[in-house]
Amino acid sequence: MNVLARPGKASVSTAADTAPEVPSASRAVQEQVTPAPVRANIGPSLIGAGLSVIGRLDCAGDLQIEGRVEGEVRAQGVRIGSGALVKGTITAEIVQVAGTLDGNIEAESVIVARTARISGDISYRSLQIDEGAYFSGTGKPRRKQAALPQRVEDNSVPSGSYVVPNNV
Numbered sequence: 001m002n003v004l005a006r007p008g009k010a011s012v013s014t015a016a017d018t019a020p021e022v023p024s025a026s027r028a029v030q031e032q033v034t035p036a037p038v039r040a041n042i043g044p045s046l047i048g049a050g051l052s053v054i055g056r057l058d059c060a061g062d063l064q065i066e067g068r069v070e071g072e073v074r075a076q077g078v079r080i081g082s083g084a085l086v087k088g089t090i091t092a093e094i095v096q097v098a099g100t101l102d103g104n105i106e107a108e109s110v111i112v113a114r115t116a117r118i119s120g121d122i123s124y125r126s127l128q129i130d131e132g133a134y135f136s137g138t139g140k141p142r143r144k145q146a147a148l149p150q151r152v153e154d155n156s157v158p159s160g161s162y163v164v165p166n167n168v
Contacts, residue, residue: 045075049083063092065099078107082115104137 044062047053051067059075066081070088077094080086084099091106098113104120112118114132123140 044077044079047084049081080116082113 044064045059047057047063047065047067047069049066052069053067054070056072057063057069057074059073061075062077062079063073063075064079064081065073065084065086068085070086072088073086073090073092075092077096078090078092079096080090080099080101082098086099086101086103088103089106090101090103093107094109094111095105095107096111096113097105097116097118099115100117102119105118105122105124107122107124109126110122110124110128112127112129112133112135114130116130117134119136121137121140122135123142125142127139127141129135
């Protein structure tokens with residue numbers, strides 16, 4: 001029975017009656033189609049200006065915050081817009097702050113714009129703070145960990161000797 005038929009008109013039509021006949025060869029091809037590979041970087045995820053989020057955010061790519069976030073934020077890259085407010089720790093490769101952050105940053109590279117207001121500590125390898133930015137906290141530079149000497153089991157080096165890798 002067709003539920004979308006007009007009242008007063010009887011219609012007994014099924015999907016099987018109206019579907020076109022598909023040759024069996026094309027059905028076999030349709031079954032062999034493999035899904036497309038997942039793209040590594042689709043683009044930044046966005047927390048819009050009208051959105052408030054409470055809780056932990058984990059993003060495999062970049063995250064742009066224009067709204068309000070309360071909680072831990074983890075992503076490859078995090079950008080806090082000039083009108084945004086974040087309360088919590090941010091952990092990322094690159095962090096750009098133009099808004100307000102009440103919490104700590106752990107990142108490889110941190111860029112603080114002149115409109116930024118940060119209350120918290122920053123752990124970084126590269127830090128840029130523009131003139132006019134407000135920062136109340138401590139900056140802790142991180143260094144690459146030196147490779148530990150490795151015991152060598154090679155006949156060209158005396159037994160029990162240690163060798164420091166060249167990339168130190």
